[in-house]
Amino acid sequence: MTRPPTAAQRRVIDAADPVTGRLRGTEAQLAALVKRELAFRHPRPPHDHFLTPAGHRIRESEPEAAEPAAAAAAAETAATSNSTTTAGVFAARIGGEEETGIAPAVRTREVHSAWQGLLELRRMTNPDGSVERPCGWERTHLVQAAALALEAAGHRPAGRDAEGYRVRVTPQPEAVAVRDPDGEALRACAGTLERAGWQVSEHKEPRTGASYLLASPRRT
Numbered sequence: 001m002t003r004p005p006t007a008a009q010r011r012v013i014d015a016a017d018p019v020t021g022r023l024r025g026t027e028a029q030l031a032a033l034v035k036r037e038l039a040f041r042h043p044r045p046p047h048d049h050f051l052t053p054a055g056h057r058i059r060e061s062e063p064e065a066a067e068p069a070a071a072a073a074a075a076e077t078a079a080t081s082n083s084t085t086t087a088g089v090f091a092a093r094i095g096g097e098e099e100t101g102i103a104p105a106v107r108t109r110e111v112h113s114a115w116q117g118l119l120e121l122r123r124m125t126n127p128d129g130s131v132e133r134p135c136g137w138e139r140t141h142l143v144q145a146a147a148l149a150l151e152a153a154g155h156r157p158a159g160r161d162a163e164g165y166r167v168r169v170t171p172q173p174e175a176v177a178v179r180d181p182d183g184e185a186l187r188a189c190a191g192t193l194e195r196a197g198w199q200v201s202e203h204k205e206p207r208t209g210a211s212y213l214l215a216s217p218r219r220t
Helices: 007-014 027-035 053-060 063-079 104-125 136-140 142-152 183-195
Strands: 039-041 049-051 166-169 176-179 198-204 211-217
Touching: 007 027, 007 053, 027 039, 027 049, 049 053, 049 104, 053 104, 104 136, 104 142, 136 142, 142 166, 142 176, 142 183, 142 211, 176 183, 183 198, 183 211
Parallel strands: none
Antiparallel strands: 039 049, 166 176, 176 211, 198 211
């Protein structure tokens, strides 16, 4: 189980800028947060530190609930067997996994916080500061990035026995496949990903004729 942040770390997280997530603290404190993937160091001078989506999630939880929040995050990630994230880090629903057991209202807040954190990551790491185009993190976490865009826009992920979107890896570089048996819902997914900065094209399975999407993060 992932340990919750220490009291000192929690104070640094709580003091982060409410809009940008910029952090202030000692080098040791900031390095510890980076090691736990709750913060990242900006690659350009002055090399400030900012909260990651996981750090934003911790900040939005009540201090006395920090330990249960961390436990819930670890359980959620463990249940997402196809996720590429590590235990204790927020995992978007990619479709087909077990229900997390988290209350819908809580999940909605978590997803919103993660999406806002990702937009801030785009702003801080894209050379031109654009939030309209995916960043480097998204290119190395394609399935999670696409799934987060869909879940944040309110699309329903597939359950074990329920229809909805499913995001999966493909043999093509920098591309994911998105499937949904509902044609209208699939087209809506395409629109969402395009607005989130992805290039999307629709294809048909050669055997079944079922439609699916190929989505790749735009570079320009």
